[in-house]
Amino acid sequence: MFKLNHKFKKLIVIIGALLLIFALAGCENEAPGADENQNGESAAVVNGEIIPLSQLQQQMEQVKMFYEQQGVDISDNPEEYEMLQEQILDTLIDQTLIRQEASNQDINVPQSDLDSAMERYKSQFGSEEEFGQALEMSGYTLDSFTKTVEKDLLVEIYQDRLTNGIEVTNEEIEEYYEVLKAQDHGEEELPKLDEVRDQIEQGIIEQKKNEVIQENLLELRESSEIEK
Structure with missing residues (x-):
C-alpha cells in the first residue's frame, strides 16, 4: 500500500490544524477552483458575495482528511458531521465578512509578508517539487494555497488592528x-504570583482579544445580508 512520507503528512496536518484553529478563532480556506464555481450552487450568500457549495465541500474533505490522519472517521457520526459542517460554514461566512470589512478599510497584505509566509511553508520541504506534490495531495494548487495564506494573513492584520492597544491592569x-x-490544585502547589504574572497577563489579553473579535463579528453579521 502506498504511504505518505512524513513531509507530505506534515503539510496535511498543518493545513488541517489551520482549519481547526481558525474555525475557533477565524480563518478561511479557499477551495481549488472556487472562482470557477461562482455561478454554481451556493452554500451561502454574504452581502451578495457567493460562498460556493464546492468550497464548503472541499473544506469538509480536508477536515475529514485531517481527522483520518489522527485515526478518526468523522463520517461515522452523521450528527457530529453535520454540526462540524455548520461550524465550518459559519467560519466561511465570518471570514467573508472580515474580508469585506478589510476591503472597505483598504487593508491589504504586504507582498513581503505573503512571501515570508510562503517561504516558511516551503522550508518544510526539500524542494519546490516536493512542496508542489504535497499541495496536490492536499487538494491544492500553488495559486489556491497562496490565496488561502493571503486571506489568513488578511484576517490576522484586520484582527490585530481591531485588538491593538488592549491592556491589562495589575488588579485584573x-x-x-x-x-x-x-x-483545587490537588497535590500540585500553585506558583507564586510573580512566577506566573506574565502567563496570566497574556491569558487575559487573549481573552479580551477574543471578546473584541466576537463582538465585532456579531456587529458585522447584524449589519449584513446573509443567506444560507
Whole structure:
C-alpha cells in the first residue's frame, strides 16, 4: 500500500490544524477552483458575495482528511458531521465578512509578508517539487494555497488592528490569581504570583482579544445580508 512520507503528512496536518484553529478563532480556506464555481450552487450568500457549495465541500474533505490522519472517521457520526459542517460554514461566512470589512478599510497584505509566509511553508520541504506534490495531495494548487495564506494573513492584520492597544491592569492580574488560588490544585502547589504574572497577563489579553473579535463579528453579521 502506498504511504505518505512524513513531509507530505506534515503539510496535511498543518493545513488541517489551520482549519481547526481558525474555525475557533477565524480563518478561511479557499477551495481549488472556487472562482470557477461562482455561478454554481451556493452554500451561502454574504452581502451578495457567493460562498460556493464546492468550497464548503472541499473544506469538509480536508477536515475529514485531517481527522483520518489522527485515526478518526468523522463520517461515522452523521450528527457530529453535520454540526462540524455548520461550524465550518459559519467560519466561511465570518471570514467573508472580515474580508469585506478589510476591503472597505483598504487593508491589504504586504507582498513581503505573503512571501515570508510562503517561504516558511516551503522550508518544510526539500524542494519546490516536493512542496508542489504535497499541495496536490492536499487538494491544492500553488495559486489556491497562496490565496488561502493571503486571506489568513488578511484576517490576522484586520484582527490585530481591531485588538491593538488592549491592556491589562495589575488588579485584573491579581483578581485572576485569586480565582486560581481558590481552585483545587490537588497535590500540585500553585506558583507564586510573580512566577506566573506574565502567563496570566497574556491569558487575559487573549481573552479580551477574543471578546473584541466576537463582538465585532456579531456587529458585522447584524449589519449584513446573509443567506444560507
